[in-house]
Amino acid sequence: MADSYTxxxxxxxxxxxxxxxxxxxxxxxxxxxxxxxxxxxxxxLFIPTGWLPNETLAKMxxxxxxxxxxxxxxxxxxxxxxxxxxxxxxxxAVMGVVVGTESPMFLGAMIIGPLxxxxxxxxxxxxxxxxxxGFEMLVDNFSxxxxxxxxxxxxxxxxxxxxxxxxxxxxxxxxxxxxxxxLPVASVLIEPAKVLFLNNAINHGxxxxxxxxxxxxxxxSILFMLESNPGPGLGLLLAYLLxxxxxxxxxxxxxxxxxxxxxxxxxxxxxxxxxxxxILAVIAGGAAGVFTFMVTGAGLVAxxxxxxxxxxxxxxxxxxxxxxxxxxLVATAVSFAVAAILLGFGRGEKKDxxxxxxxxxxxxxxxxxxxxxxx
Numbered sequence: 406m407a408d409s410y411t412x413x414x415x416x417x418x419x420x421x422x423x424x425x426x427x428x429x430x431x432x433x434x435x436x437x438x439x440x441x442x443x444x445x446x447x448x449x450l451f452i453p454t455g456w457l458p459n460e461t462l463a464k465m466x467x468x469x470x471x472x473x474x475x476x477x478x479x480x481x482x483x484x485x486x487x488x489x490x491x492x493x494x495x496x497x498a499v500m501g502v503v504v505g506t507e508s509p510m511f512l513g514a515m516i517i518g519p520l521x522x523x524x525x526x527x528x529x530x531x532x533x534x535x536x537x538x539g540f541e542m543l544v545d546n547f548s549x550x551x552x553x554x555x556x557x558x559x560x561x562x563x564x565x566x567x568x569x570x571x572x573x574x575x576x577x578x579x580x581x582x583x584x585x586x587x588l589p590v591a592s593v594l595i596e597p598a599k600v601l602f603l604n605n606a607i608n609h610g611x612x613x614x615x616x617x618x619x620x621x622x623x624x625x626s627i628l629f630m631l632e633s634n635p636g637p638g639l640g641l642l643l644a645y646l647l648x649x650x651x652x653x654x655x656x657x658x659x660x661x662x663x664x665x666x667x668x669x670x671x672x673x674x675x676x677x678x679x680x681x682x683x684i685l686a687v688i689a690g691g692a693a694g695v696f697t698f699m700v701t702g703a704g705l706v707a708x709x710x711x712x713x714x715x716x717x718x719x720x721x722x723x724x725x726x727x728x729x730x731x732x733x734l735v736a737t738a739v740s741f742a743v744a745a746i747l748l749g750f751g752r753g754e755k756k757d758x759x760x761x762x763x764x765x766x767x768x769x770x771x772x773x774x775x776x777x778x779x780x
Contacts, residue, residue, distance in 0.1 A: 407699055428683060429485070430515055432485055433485065434609055436481050437474070439772045440712065441474065447462070448706050449706050449721075451466070452624070452706060471509050475513065479496055481515070482518030483518045490525060494525050498517045498520075498556035499514045499517050501518055501561035502561065502564055505561035509617055516564055521552060525553075528548050528552055588627070592688050593688055593703065595632050596633055596637065596684065596691045597684055598686045599632065599670065599674070604632060608632045613628075613629070626704050627698050629709065630698050630705055632735060633716075634691060634694045634732065635670065636691075636694050637687040638672075639674055639740070642657050643661070645676055646661070646743075666714060666715065667713055668715075668716055690736040690739045697735040703725055706722050
């Protein structure tokens with residue numbers, strides 16, 4: 406199921422392995438993207454700083470982010486591993502993580518859902534040949550109930566606290582960067598991880614929960630903008646259109662539309678993988694965008710899912726249009742300029758196969774098949 410959301414991965418190296426992991430993480434997030442959009446719209450409209458403040462309707466915001474979304478993620482992850490039975494036990498097990506911690510447990514759901522389903526899968530293999538005729542339903546139901554319940558306890562006292570510790574450490578690191586005006590440095594880690602298809606894990610597993618906590622206090626959060634900014638990818642694709650290998654230039658206009666308006670950031674990842682030095686361009690663009698957001702005091706009320714310009718507009722608080730728009734424009738310009746320099750402004754481009762193409766996928770594949778959307 407995950408393969409339909411990310412381009413196919415070839416090779417057996419470390420990079421390919423990380424890409425496959427990212428693909429599985431995306432497979433848990435993307436089928437539920439509509440729920441993330443619904444939460445974002447409810448948040449943007451009805452919280453006290455929203456467009457249509459409503460105290461009664463705003464009561465939905467907390468339960469959706471803390472309970473519904475983790476259950477959906479764990480359910481989907483369990484289904485990927487062991488079908489409907491895996492989905493059910495994954496949803497049961499994640500309740501231990503949800504109840505045992507205070508932060509939104511997206512990352513915990515990504516762990517415990519597939520893990521519980523995998524355990525049940527091995528239990529089913531063990532009992533399949535040992536169950537007498539007529540007792541199949543009884544054994545199946547009790548084995549699922551026992552595994553789901555046991556893993557819920559493990560989630561509450563084991564996985565949940567561990568993930569909470571990791572999230573707290575990440576929050577402290579982000580707070581340190583903010584306190585020392587070094588938040589743009591986060592792009593040095595975020596942008597390379599995105600290109601390896603770990604964008605959803607970063608956005609929804611780490612930055613999203615931290616942003617929710619910050620937005621609850623201040624009404625908006627810059628953390629929602631660190632990974633989801635479409636500017637760096639747009640600048641890179643513009644540079645490819647004007648200065649990239651001639652055989653690849655015709656594919657970039659469609660990629661730009663899909664990326665900027667559709668929010669499918671994965672469309673530009675293969676372009677970076679084919680010329681790995683271009684990672685410097687998206688890092689520079691991301692850092693420049695974050696710096697602009699900091700200077701202008703920009704922030705969003707929820708995660709822009711998918712990471713398109715329309716999603717940014719939907720979750721931008723009143724009075725925040727200038728900062729959000731300027732950050733995207735600056736990120737696009739810086740990414741374009743650096744990528745153009747790294748591409749030599751098109752001089753000497755040959756029709757040879759791009760560097761690193763033995764492990765990268767062709768950039769035209771995501772345009773023909775739906776790629777993973779940004780959340």
